[in-house]
Amino acid sequence: MEFAGLAAGNDLGPLPPVGRTPSARALPGSPAGGVRRCAATAVDLAVAVAVVLLPLVGLDRALGGTALPDGDARTVWRAAAALWTAAFLLLYSPLCVSLRGATPGKRLMGLEVVVSGDGGRLGYGRALARHLANLVVNAVPVLCVANASAIALGPDSLGLHDKAVGSAVVHRRTAAA
Template sequence: MDKRRAIGSWLSGPRAALEQEGADFGYRGQQLGLPESGPGSLAGPGRRLAALAVDWGLCLLIAYGLITDGYRQATGNWALLIFFVLSVLTVGTIGCTPGKRLLGLRVVVLETGTVSPTRALMRSALLCLAIPALVWDRDGRGFHDRLARTVEVRI
């Protein structure tokens, strides 16, 4: 019985094992002072990835249609540059990209509620590197959001 329990805790991860022992982690966003659900709550990974896919698709269409003549590597490079500029301009001014707006998300700073252009620049540069966005904390925030001190919430 002990082997089965040990294997089960290994498969479900350390968080599940600690929760079975009585640890209370609360809900995602609780440490940040965000509500558990509804407007202002932390955005889930599915919506964030879908918004990223919409934005990336839009940038690919722009790069393919306006800038390149069909050369695939150049299209991807131009799309990344367009994505960076789009992200800096839209997040730094209105707080969301077209994909985020379509899916009901917004990037905010917890202290002020708005994202400054400097923070948007840092967040976008780290997002384009991809690795910081793939490392998440306990609340589900990417490392790029932690470094820029921003959070993606539902609107």
């Protein structure tokens, strides 16, 4: 065969598709793509801001009307803010994922978090480990870029936090319960 035939690709035949095909994206149980995952995260961040900040603003208003000295009121507010934020971080995502399979943002986007091997629900410990790994991954810029790349370019769309605990984010298989 001459070089012109090789250069034209005539001997290669059809090339296999790269990545996910558009028709397979919304199939129940198929890997969730980055766009839906980002949209779910945006919803969850809005919930987080409301749940964390609104009670703290109320506490600030309540402490302003007390007879506590300014320094003591600030100490009370800071302690309450630290405890409330830590409680939210340790409970919101892990409880939602372990009890219902998804956070409100993921449910709204039609996604769920499952055990990658058998598709079962994650227990609280595994959901907490996944969430803490996600916080670490997103706090370190190099890991954040690697995570986004793994989700966007990997055939299974597993983030680093998913790989660490053996979970996967998939399109929801059943109607919201």
